Amino acid sequence: MLKKPTQSERDLNRIPGPKRLPVIGNLHLLLSKSMPHFIFRQLAAKYGPLLRLQLGGVPFLIVSSVEAAKQVLKTHDVAFANRPKIHAATTITYNCTDIAFAPYGDYWRSLRKICTLELLSSKRVRYFRPIREEENANLAVWIASKEGSPVNLSEIVGLSAFDITSRTSVGEETEEKETMAAAIHQGIKLGSGLSVADLYPSNKLLPLITGMDFKIRKVFRQTDRVFESIIRRHRVAGRSDERSEDLVDVLLKCQQDDTGVPLTNDNIKAVILDMFIAGTETSSTTVEWVMSEMIRNPRTLKKAQEEVRDVFENKGYIDEQNFEDLKYLKLVVKETLRLHPPVPLLVPRINSERCEINGYEIPAGTRVMVNAWALGRDPSYWDEAEKFNPERFKGSNIDFKGNNLEFIPFGAGRRMCPGMSFGLANIEFALATLLYHFDWEMPAGQELDMEESFGATAKRKNDLLLIPTLKRHLRSLKSC
Ligand code: HEM
Numbered sequence: 001m002l003k004k005p006t007q008s009e010r011d012l013n014r015i016p017g018p019k020r021l022p023v024i025g026n027l028h029l030l031l032s033k034s035m036p037h038f039i040f041r042q043l044a045a046k047y048g049p050l051l052r053l054q055l056g057g058v059p060f061l062i063v064s065s066v067e068a069a070k071q072v073l074k075t076h077d078v079a080f081a082n083r084p085k086i087h088a089a090t091t092i093t094y095n096c097t098d099i100a101f102a103p104y105g106d107y108w109r110s111l112r113k114i115c116t117l118e119l120l121s122s123k124r125v126r127y128f129r130p131i132r133e134e135e136n137a138n139l140a141v142w143i144a145s146k147e148g149s150p151v152n153l154s155e156i157v158g159l160s161a162f163d164i165t166s167r168t169s170v171g172e173e174t175e176e177k178e179t180m181a182a183a184i185h186q187g188i189k190l191g192s193g194l195s196v197a198d199l200y201p202s203n204k205l206l207p208l209i210t211g212m213d214f215k216i217r218k219v220f221r222q223t224d225r226v227f228e229s230i231i232r233r234h235r236v237a238g239r240s241d242e243r244s245e246d247l248v249d250v251l252l253k254c255q256q257d258d259t260g261v262p263l264t265n266d267n268i269k270a271v272i273l274d275m276f277i278a279g280t281e282t283s284s285t286t287v288e289w290v291m292s293e294m295i296r297n298p299r300t301l302k303k304a305q306e307e308v309r310d311v312f313e314n315k316g317y318i319d320e321q322n323f324e325d326l327k328y329l330k331l332v333v334k335e336t337l338r339l340h341p342p343v344p345l346l347v348p349r350i351n352s353e354r355c356e357i358n359g360y361e362i363p364a365g366t367r368v369m370v371n372a373w374a375l376g377r378d379p380s381y382w383d384e385a386e387k388f389n390p391e392r393f394k395g396s397n398i399d400f401k402g403n404n405l406e407f408i409p410f411g412a413g414r415r416m417c418p419g420m421s422f423g424l425a426n427i428e429f430a431l432a433t434l435l436y437h438f439d440w441e442m443p444a445g446q447e448l449d450m451e452e453s454f455g456a457t458a459k460r461k462n463d464l465l466l467i468p469t470l471k472r473h474l475r476s477l478k479s480c
Pocket residue numbers: 099100101112120274275276278279280282283286341342343346347348408409410411412413414415416417418419420422423424
């Protein structure tokens with residue numbers, strides 16, 4: 001006998017959304033070449049800002065207005081503080097024992113606190129300044145060696161962000177860097193939460209048939225091997241005065257002290273993985289989009305470049321102490337995060353208890369995606385919403401710290417990104433370096449496209465290739 005739907009299930013069905021087909025529901029709507037966040041915006045324009053979709057076997061709520069986002073991220077923040085189990089993420093994060101996918105509770109709270117104190121707080125971010133200086137100096141030296149020929153900016157900025165994350169969180173450059181960076185990129189690609197394996201979770205054969213399991217297990221093997229040897233080296237080296245304590249040391253100490261939540265080696269590996277997954281591609285994707293937008297808007301490029309050169313001309317090198325003076329560059333970064341939030345649908349949420357949104361009862365266990373990308377481009381909140389115009393933020397109080405829900409590239413509420421200061425420091429340093437030392441142009445005869453690739457982060461689909469011309473000599477690099 002068919003189970004009778006509960007009142008809240010009936011309510012969920014009343015939420016506007018397109019007609020559902022048997023078995024696939026609305027999945028066919030995602031089959032176009034467009035990105036899910038584009039499609040969700042189009043559907044929201046037709047059915048409203050609280051949209052119900054049936055993607056395969058899973059009901060989704062898609063949120064696309066400030067009012068509805070407020071209900072999820074503020075009013076019912078605790079109820080929505082959990083994450084759904086995403087197939088790829090569950091495999092590579094040692095069964096969701098990282099921070100991003102851990103169930104809301106003491107374990108999550110305790111690990112988030114450790115990472116904030118040891119790596120992500122403003123104080124720790126300042127402490128790691130010499131590492132950013134050194135890595136960006138290396139970046140500039142490498143780019144200068146390619147002067148006049150096309151440089152794959154996406155790739156080198158990504159590797160530089162990888163090195164910074166690695167040296168700050170595990171205290172060393174990661175072995176097999178390229179392989180690791182590629183594995184992490186693949187993990188992010190498979191972790192959108194919209195793969196067939198995620199949409200038909202009861203069908204255990206699908207991950208095998210689609211090749212998903214094969215790919216994600218390969219990512220797991222590659223990252224696990226490297227993290228295992230990082231932990232082993234930290235154990236052997238122990239803590240000495242010559243080496244300052246890093247995140248791995250602190251996690252190992254917590255494991256031994258046995259005072260906080262119990263931690264296994266796998267839990268430690270899951271947390272390190274999070275720093276790489278959450279910290280590298282988001283930052284390098286932002287730098288990619290800032291450079292892309294500036295190439296499309298030469299006036300902005302010129303203005304940002306003049307500012308950076310003005311601020312550092314006397315010193316002759318990039319010094320983070322003067323970053324407060326890079327006022328225009330900060331507006332450019334903000335405007336880029338508005339138009340190109342690296343995580344356009346945030347990380348999905350799931351509610352642990354029944355709650356009411358816009359007058360509808362939402363049953364516990366409903367997956368919710370907040371379309372941060374659509375909010376950032378909604379003409380009801382932004383003048384000339386599609387136009388790249390950094391000046392719009394001049395003198396404006398609107399910020400990305402989780403209070404203005406029309407602008408949430410870092411999310412909002414309890415599960416908001418804890419790595420904002422760390423990420424912004426990396427982004428600003430990379431941009432200041434690129435703009436101070438070099439002029440940039442497209443290779444002759446090539447047009448800049450702005451296509452995005454599919455995955456949990458919205459990277460450029462095609463790598464950004466630009467030709468650098470050295471304008472400020474490398475002798476002026478502080479650490480050279
Ligand atoms: C431009 C840079 C970055 C952007 C745009 C970004 C964006 C985001 C977003 C949208 C979320 C989900 C928030 C939500 O569900 O409301 C998130 C979560 C997270 N981010 Fe970031 N992030 C960035 C950099 C970083 C960095 C550098 C790190 C660490 C090294 C980091 C670590 C995390 C972690 C651990 C979570 C999970 C938080 C939780 O579930 O409690 N992020 N980030």
